[in-house]
Amino acid sequence: MMTIFLEQILNGISTGAVYAIVAVGMTMIFGVLRAINFAHGEYYMLGTFGGWFVISTIGLPYPAAVIVGVVVTMAIAYVIGRFVMQRMIGMPEEGSVVATLGIALILQNTVILVFGGGYKFFSAGYIEPVFFGDIGIAQQRLLIIALCIAVFVGLELLVTYSRMGKAMRAVSQNVEACAVVGIDVRTVVLSTFVLGTGLAAFSGILTAPVNVSVYGGMGEIITFKTLPIIVMGGLGNVRGTLVAAMILGIAESFVAGNFGLQYRDSVGFVTLILMLLWRPHGLFSARARF
Amino acid sequence: MTVKTERAILRAGTLALFSVLALPNLVKAQDIVVGLVSPNSGANARYGAFAQRGAAMAAEEINVGGGIDGRMIKIIPADSICTPVEGVSATQRLISQDEVDFIIGDICSSVTLAMQPLVEDAGKLLVNAASSNPEITYKAGVGGYQHSFRNYPTDEIRAKAVAEYAVEKGYSKFAVLSVDSDYGRGAITYTRKYLDELGAEFVSEDYYKEGEVDFRSVLTKIRNSEADSIMVYGLADTTPIIARQMIETGLAGKLPLLGNGEFSAEATIQAAPKAMEGAIEAAAWLPGYDSEGSMAFVADYKAKYDGEEPNNHAYGHWETMHMLAEAVDAADSTDAEAVIAALQGIQFASPMGTITFDDHHQAIRPLLMLEIREGEPVITGSVAGEVTYSEQ
Incomplete structure (x- = not known):
C-alpha cells in the first residue's frame, strides 16, 4: 500500500516538474506585463517541433536538439515580443487577451500548415526505465525533475542578484517608478518574454520523449493546465509557482489513480474556480499584489 | 506615400484578396x-x-x-x-x-x-x-x-469478438483504458453486455481524453489491481504513448492490450515492442491482408x-x-x-x-482478428459481420 502511495507521489512530482517549468515563464511574463500569455503553450509546442525537426531531418543528437529547439523558439519569441508584446505595456487587459489568443491561433495553424496536422513521432531521449524496487520511472523523467530544480535555483539567483533580475522585479512592482529612475521597461519586458517562452520550449522538448507525440495543437492543453497553477502560486510569484505546480501534479495523480483518468483534468479547473472564489491572490500571499 | 493612401491601398488589396477567395469552387455541371x-x-x-x-x-x-x-x-x-x-x-x-x-x-x-x-x-x-x-x-x-x-464493422461485433477471443486465451479480468468518446465508451458498453455470458469482468474503468499523454498514474493503479489484461478501444496515435509508459511502469510483457487502436501499425510496434507483444486486435482491414x-x-x-x-x-x-x-x-x-x-x-x-x-x-463484412507475435501482426482468424439487432 505504501509503495503505491509513494509511486503516485512520484508520478505527481514528475508531472508537476513539467508544469512548473512552463508555468514559471508564464507567471514572470504576467509579472512584468500584467498580461496572461494565452499563447504560452504554443511556445512549448514550437520548442518541441524545433527539437523534433532537427532530430528527424539531420539526425542531431538529443541534447543538441534541446538547444536548437530553445534557441529557435526564443528567436521567434523575440520577433513577437518586439512587434506585439512590447505594445502591451500599459494597455488595458482586453488588448493582451485578444493579442495573445491571436498569436496562439497563428502559431498553431502555421505549424499545421508547414508540417501537416498529423502526430509526429518523437523518438529521441532517454526512455529506458530505472527501477527502485517495484517502482519504475524513465530516466528522462528523473532528468526533468533534476532540471526543474536547476531552473528554479537559477531563476532565484537571477532575480535576486543579477541586474536584469532586479529590473524585472522592479517592473513587476511599479512600471512608472521604473521609468522615472531610468529602467528601460521595454527591454525588461522583451527579455522577460523571451526568457519565459524559452523555458516553455525547454519544458516541451524535455517532455517529448515520454509524451512520444508531437502535433500542432499540443500547446493548448498546456496553457489551460498552467492557468490554475499561476493563480494558485500567486501571479508573478516564482517560488509559489513551483509549489503550486507540485500540488496540482500530485493531486491529479491521486485523482487519476483512485477515481479515474476521466476526472483528472477537472482537478485543475476546480482548483482554478475555488482559488478565484476564495483566494484570488494565491496561496502564499495574504493580499493581492496587483 | 502618406499613411492615408497606404491604408487605402491595403484596404483595396484585402478586399480584392477576399473576393477572390469567396469565388465559388468552379465545378463543372456534369461532375x-x-x-x-x-x-x-x-x-x-x-x-x-x-x-x-x-x-x-x-x-x-x-x-x-x-x-x-x-x-x-x-x-x-x-x-x-x-x-x-x-x-x-x-x-x-x-x-x-x-x-x-x-x-x-x-x-x-x-x-x-x-x-x-x-x-x-x-x-x-x-x-x-x-x-x-x-x-x-x-x-x-x-x-x-x-x-x-x-x-x-460495428463495435457490437468487435466488442463481442475481442472479449470471446480474450477469454479463449485465458484472460478474464479486464482493466478498461479507452478513449472518452462515443467510440471508446460505446465499445465498452457493448462489451459489458457479454461479460456475464463469458465469465469475465471489468476490474477498473478509465477513459482518456483525446491528446492525453500522461498514463503513469492509471497504469500504476492497473499494475496494482487484479487485472490480467488491458482493454483499449483507443486512438491510433495514443497507443504508442500507452505502450511506452507500460514499459516504464513495468507492465510491458505482463498484461497484453486487447481491443482496437492500430496495434498492428509498424510505428506502434516499433515504439514499444515489449509492450505490444501479445496484443490482440480486431480490425476492419490491415495492410498485410x-x-x-x-x-x-x-x-x-x-x-x-x-x-x-x-x-x-x-x-x-x-x-x-x-x-x-x-x-x-x-x-x-x-x-x-x-x-x-x-x-x-x-x-x-x-x-x-x-x-x-x-x-x-449496415454493411455485412468480415472483421479480422490479429495478434502481435514476435513484433509482427499475425491474422489469426476472421469473424462474420452480421449483426443481430437487440431491443434497445
Whole structure:
C-alpha cells in the first residue's frame, strides 16, 4: 500500500516538474506585463517541433536538439515580443487577451500548415526505465525533475542578484517608478518574454520523449493546465509557482489513480474556480499584489 | 506615400484578396461532387489524411477509367476536427454552399452521429466508411435514417469478438483504458453486455481524453489491481504513448492490450515492442491482408504516396468511394433515392469479399482478428459481420 502511495507521489512530482517549468515563464511574463500569455503553450509546442525537426531531418543528437529547439523558439519569441508584446505595456487587459489568443491561433495553424496536422513521432531521449524496487520511472523523467530544480535555483539567483533580475522585479512592482529612475521597461519586458517562452520550449522538448507525440495543437492543453497553477502560486510569484505546480501534479495523480483518468483534468479547473472564489491572490500571499 | 493612401491601398488589396477567395469552387455541371468529411486537423488529423488520400486515389482511378458514364468524380474535403460542432458546420457547408451530391464521413463516431439527422433532413446521402459506434446503424435504415449507410464493422461485433477471443486465451479480468468518446465508451458498453455470458469482468474503468499523454498514474493503479489484461478501444496515435509508459511502469510483457487502436501499425510496434507483444486486435482491414485486390491496393497506394503504408481508413475510404461509384452507375442517376435503392441491393465485390447491406443499412463484412507475435501482426482468424439487432 505504501509503495503505491509513494509511486503516485512520484508520478505527481514528475508531472508537476513539467508544469512548473512552463508555468514559471508564464507567471514572470504576467509579472512584468500584467498580461496572461494565452499563447504560452504554443511556445512549448514550437520548442518541441524545433527539437523534433532537427532530430528527424539531420539526425542531431538529443541534447543538441534541446538547444536548437530553445534557441529557435526564443528567436521567434523575440520577433513577437518586439512587434506585439512590447505594445502591451500599459494597455488595458482586453488588448493582451485578444493579442495573445491571436498569436496562439497563428502559431498553431502555421505549424499545421508547414508540417501537416498529423502526430509526429518523437523518438529521441532517454526512455529506458530505472527501477527502485517495484517502482519504475524513465530516466528522462528523473532528468526533468533534476532540471526543474536547476531552473528554479537559477531563476532565484537571477532575480535576486543579477541586474536584469532586479529590473524585472522592479517592473513587476511599479512600471512608472521604473521609468522615472531610468529602467528601460521595454527591454525588461522583451527579455522577460523571451526568457519565459524559452523555458516553455525547454519544458516541451524535455517532455517529448515520454509524451512520444508531437502535433500542432499540443500547446493548448498546456496553457489551460498552467492557468490554475499561476493563480494558485500567486501571479508573478516564482517560488509559489513551483509549489503550486507540485500540488496540482500530485493531486491529479491521486485523482487519476483512485477515481479515474476521466476526472483528472477537472482537478485543475476546480482548483482554478475555488482559488478565484476564495483566494484570488494565491496561496502564499495574504493580499493581492496587483 | 502618406499613411492615408497606404491604408487605402491595403484596404483595396484585402478586399480584392477576399473576393477572390469567396469565388465559388468552379465545378463543372456534369461532375459528380462528393463531400468528404474527416478530421483534417487536431488530434485525429492523421486519420483524416488517410481517408482523404484513400478516397482521392479511388476517385482518380474512376476518372482515369472514364468516370461514371463520362461524368468525373470531384471530391470536396471538409474538416470536422473530430468534434460534432465542427463536423456539423462542415457538413452544412457541403450541403448548402458546395451543393454536393453525396457525403462520405466522418471517421469519429461522435461526429457521424451528429451528421446523420442533418443529411437526412437535407435529403442527401451519407455513406460512412470508418465509424464503429453501434448506434449509427441501430438508427439507420429500418431504424430511422433512410439516408445513412455504413460500410464499416460495428463495435457490437468487435466488442463481442475481442472479449470471446480474450477469454479463449485465458484472460478474464479486464482493466478498461479507452478513449472518452462515443467510440471508446460505446465499445465498452457493448462489451459489458457479454461479460456475464463469458465469465469475465471489468476490474477498473478509465477513459482518456483525446491528446492525453500522461498514463503513469492509471497504469500504476492497473499494475496494482487484479487485472490480467488491458482493454483499449483507443486512438491510433495514443497507443504508442500507452505502450511506452507500460514499459516504464513495468507492465510491458505482463498484461497484453486487447481491443482496437492500430496495434498492428509498424510505428506502434516499433515504439514499444515489449509492450505490444501479445496484443490482440480486431480490425476492419490491415495492410498485410492476403488477397489480390488488397495487395494491389497497398502497392498502388505506396506508389502514389511516397511509400507511405496505408491504414484501414485509407482502405475503407478507397473501397467506399468505389462502392458509391458502382451504386451511382447502377442507379444511372445522382438522385439520392435512386442511389439508396441501388445500395440496398448492391453485391459489391471488394477485396475483402462480397459486401451487402442489411435492413439497417449496415454493411455485412468480415472483421479480422490479429495478434502481435514476435513484433509482427499475425491474422489469426476472421469473424462474420452480421449483426443481430437487440431491443434497445
